[in-house]
Amino acid sequence: MFSRVLTHSLHVSLSIPHYADELYELTDRNRQFLRRWLPWLDGVQSAEDTRRFLALQVQRFARGESLHVTIFSQGSIAGVAAFNSIDRTNGIGSIGYWLGEEFNGKGIMTSVVRDLVELGRTYYSLQKVEIRCATGNLRSRAIPERLGFRHEGTLRRAERVYEQWFDHEVYALLIDPLVGGQGDQANEF
Numbered sequence: 020m021f022s023r024v025l026t027h028s029l030h031v032s033l034s035i036p037h038y039a040d041e042l043y044e045l046t047d048r049n050r051q052f053l054r055r056w057l058p059w060l061d062g063v064q065s066a067e068d069t070r071r072f073l074a075l076q077v078q079r080f081a082r083g084e085s086l087h088v089t090i091f092s093q094g095s096i097a098g099v100a101a102f103n104s105i106d107r108t109n110g111i112g113s114i115g116y117w118l119g120e121e122f123n124g125k126g127i128m129t130s131v132v133r134d135l136v137e138l139g140r141t142y143y144s145l146q147k148v149e150i151r152c153a154t155g156n157l158r159s160r161a162i163p164e165r166l167g168f169r170h171e172g173t174l175r176r177a178e179r180v181y182e183q184w185f186d187h188e189v190y191a192l193l194i195d196p197l198v199g200g201q202g203d204q205a206n207e208f
């Protein structure tokens with residue numbers, strides 16, 4: 020599997036089932052924190068569930084459908100990030116992510132998303148990267164905003180998280196200028 024070193028204390032590796040025990044432990048420890056915004060917590064009740072999920076990610080990576088990475092801070096798993104979908108026809112990748120609460124506030128996810136954009140450009144020839152965040156999820160929205168993504172609009176009642184419906188704010192970054200067009204990356208990124 021590949022790894023990319025982002026700083027002396029931060030690296031990402033392609034997610035593989037080998038990480039299941041530690042990733043499940045992080046998920047379980049952060050259940051309450053993650054439930055606020057993520058809808059899948061009740062479906063993850065054991066390390067076996069996480070192992071199955073990671074095995075599926077490997078298959079989807081092999082098919083070119085997604086790219087899921089595990090984030091390591093000082094050698095410990097801090098969270099994950101992914102191109103959850105890669106639309107090869109249109110050159111559009113859609114990013115999602117989460118971190119354990121104790122790894123928030125250090126700039127980790129901003130660095131990881133910046134690197135995912137580079138991976139998308141280099142290996143998948145993406146021309147557009149999208150991030151969708153629940154309207155009230157200000158920490159998540161701050162990441163595309165920090166990286167110079169543009170706000171494209173609001174999708175109403177886009178996601179059900181337990182008993183609530185959330186609107187989604189859609190952010191996108193145009194990577195390379197299309198013919199007659201303009202990329203977004205000039206200064207901000």
Ligand SMILES: CC(C)(COP(=O)(O)OP(=O)(O)OC[C@H]1O[C@@H](n2cnc3c(N)ncnc32)[C@H](O)[C@@H]1OP(=O)(O)O)[C@@H](O)C(=O)NCCC(=O)NCCS
Nearest residue numbers: 056116117118122123124125126127128129151152158159
């Ligand atoms: C969304 C989530 C990943 C954001 O985490 P985060 O720690 O705020 O994001 P980053 O890792 O990019 O860190 C940014 C923070 O580190 C600070 N920081 C420190 N050094 C930094 C650096 N070099 N670069 C950027 N930010 C830095 C920033 O000021 C910011 O903190 P602040 O909000 O208190 O000002 C996290 O809150 C999470 O996993 N939430 C639950 C799941 C979720 O909502 N997922 C997204 C669904 S769309």
